Amino acid sequence: MKREYGRAVFRAAVIVSVLVITIGLAACAEEVEVKMGVTDAGRLTRGEVEEMSLHEQFDLFGERRARAEQLITDVQLQVSSGEWFWGSGLTLPHTGSTARNGLPGANGENSYHFSIARMIQPQGAVGARDDIDPVVSYFKSQGWEVSFNEVRENFYEALADTGDGYVLEYVVRPTGNYSLEVSSYLFWGDYKGLLHAIADRVPDEKLGIKKSLPGIFIPFPEWSDPVVEYDPFADL
Secondary structure (H helix, E strand, C coil): CHHHHHHHHHHHHHHHHHHHHHHHHHHHHHHHHHHHHCECCCCCEHHHHHCCCHHHHHHHHHHHHHHHHHHHHHHHHHHCCCCEEECCCCCCCEEHHHCCCCCCCCCCCCEEECEEEEEECCCCCCCCHHHCHHHHHHHHHCCCEEEEEEEECCEEEEEEECCCCEEEEEEECCCCCEEEEEEECCEECCHHHHHHHHHCCCCHHHCCCCEECCCCCCCCCCCCCCCCCCCCCCCC
């Protein structure tokens, strides 16, 4: 009886071990598939990006930011070549967990997105439909996927998906306060590493811009720029 009991316990232990190994192998295979098979808005896999150095990811972010800056500038010029208020300052990566799209395996550490926002209040503006038509026409002329929505009277919004990882949104409000934003879909990357690498290379004197003409942005730093040393007690 004891021998049979011992054999049963042994068989049960073997079965459990096999199950654990099988589940572990399946999870590992799934992780590899996600890592190598799921591409981001830049058509890169997480595995490809993880093989990049932080310097390479830094330069790639700079290229993506330049693309977003050109997109928002071109749309601004359809509305006004005058001054626009800044809805966002230094363009930095935001954690991937808050992106407009999600990807398998993405979290707050291994992915990011970013956005740039500008606002304008044209003289006498009250949210007329005619005020958004030039932007809608421009969106369509670029061959982008466009959606238009009348939220309520004198309140309109138009969105355009550029097809290469960015969405533009222009909103016309009855208050006359109009806003334009370009936001990216999710990119794989070292979120925290990029955040510090960019922010720590931009000195305070380049910050604080409240409004500007289209095409003006805080310059993206060079990797060779000195890292700014901040004194945490300076304002105390």
